[in-house]
Amino acid sequence: MAGLTNSSGKKPGLATLAIHVGSEPDPITGAVIPPLSMSTTFKQQEIGVSTYEYSRSNNPTRESFEKCLAALENGKHGFAFSSGSAGTATILNSLPKASHIISINDVYGGTYRYFTKVAVGMGITVDFLELAHADELSEKVIPGVTKLVWIESPTNPTLKLANISKISEAAHKLGLLVVVDNTFMSPAFQTPLDLGADIVIHSVTKYLNGHSDVVMGAVVTSNDEFAERLRFLQNAIGAIPSPFDCYQALRGLKTLSLRMKQHGENALAVAKALENSPYVEKVIYPGLESHPQHQLAKSQMKGFGGMVSFYIKGDLETARLFFKNVKYFTLAESLGGVESLAEIPSLMTHGSVSAADREKLGISDTLIRLSVGIEDTEDLVEDVLNALKLSQV
Ligand SMILES: *Cc1c(COP(=O)(O)O)cnc(C)c1O
Numbered sequence: 001m002a003g004l005t006n007s008s009g010k011k012p013g014l015a016t017l018a019i020h021v022g023s024e025p026d027p028i029t030g031a032v033i034p035p036l037s038m039s040t041t042f043k044q045q046e047i048g049v050s051t052y053e054y055s056r057s058n059n060p061t062r063e064s065f066e067k068c069l070a071a072l073e074n075g076k077h078g079f080a081f082s083s084g085s086a087g088t089a090t091i092l093n094s095l096p097k098a099s100h101i102i103s104i105n106d107v108y109g110g111t112y113r114y115f116t117k118v119a120v121g122m123g124i125t126v127d128f129l130e131l132a133h134a135d136e137l138s139e140k141v142i143p144g145v146t147k148l149v150w151i152e153s154p155t156n157p158t159l160k161l162a163n164i165s166k167i168s169e170a171a172h173k174l175g176l177l178v179v180v181d182n183t184f185m186s187p188a189f190q191t192p193l194d195l196g197a198d199i200v201i202h203s204v205t206k207y208l209n210g211h212s213d214v215v216m217g218a219v220v221t222s223n224d225e226f227a228e229r230l231r232f233l234q235n236a237i238g239a240i241p242s243p244f245d246c247y248q249a250l251r252g253l254k255t256l257s258l259r260m261k262q263h264g265e266n267a268l269a270v271a272k273a274l275e276n277s278p279y280v281e282k283v284i285y286p287g288l289e290s291h292p293q294h295q296l297a298k299s300q301m302k303g304f305g306g307m308v309s310f311y312i313k314g315d316l317e318t319a320r321l322f323f324k325n326v327k328y329f330t331l332a333e334s335l336g337g338v339e340s341l342a343e344i345p346s347l348m349t350h351g352s353v354s355a356a357d358r359e360k361l362g363i364s365d366t367l368i369r370l371s372v373g374i375e376d377t378e379d380l381v382e383d384v385l386n387a388l389k390l391s392q393v
Pocket of ligand 1: 202
């Protein structure tokens, strides 16, 4: 039902799509929520005649999730994977041997690891660029060998933006496909395919599932040729999620719109409170006027997300005390769940990035990353301000 339309012919909004696409009442029982389909194999009416055959190739519950997410991203084809990283690996496997790709420089750590430690085994080389200006592409492109541009916007944890439409335009002139990791924004706040990108990838583990209880990934595209290759590889490599995880993630999608609104509202309130605190050096949040790319954020995003990074005044010890004194922000990696989390990238999520690269990216021991959840706004603001005060000894 990717072509779901209102009576007026208009495309429905995100919340409507999320609740209806892939969740049509069961034609036999009338169940409003389609049943979880655990079967690994399906009866064939005659030899070779059936919609589903074997659950690695396709499964009704997985297909429901894939259709729903594709509709939310305004794409034609959706593919689910056992993790975001499995999605990355499968995309990289679609490239001819010894291809070259261009990636934004502070890409997600696991993506960086796959590019530099695994894809090299397939002879793939990667250039990591700032991508602040689209003409960086033409300087690095190797005609016939460069195939992909890999973007994340905003980046993690320094929340830098890439201009998706400008980069896509430049990339297409050079014959390259553009992949956008849309994990931090979700389709509620950013739809890269509408901005000209060819492929969107997600760690469904984060905002899409939204409840910190599923590890899963997904890829969406409107490019038929790429979709055909990916469908083949999804089955041939087999890094697929379980039907149960797809069921959970589809349930998560239904509240995506509401959750993202609250994540955004809470994050902005926390960011503003931090900005006014005497115990904070600097706050990074695309929704603040002080963010150097606030205008770009307003033009390519519908919201600013739930991730806030800030430099606490003091040193590592001050940061430790902050984590000790927050009540509702759990010290943990990951992000995008309903509950608030806090972490220190230099020692946790970005611990494997070299000290030199961390310094270049601004990931110091006083940089704290918050995944602002959907608890009551005033409770989170009070919690952060109280912990800041108690961290000053
Ligand atoms: C978590 C994450 C990934 C990797 O996804 P997994 O589901 O953990 O494999 C990729 N990109 C971003 C931006 C992420 O936050």
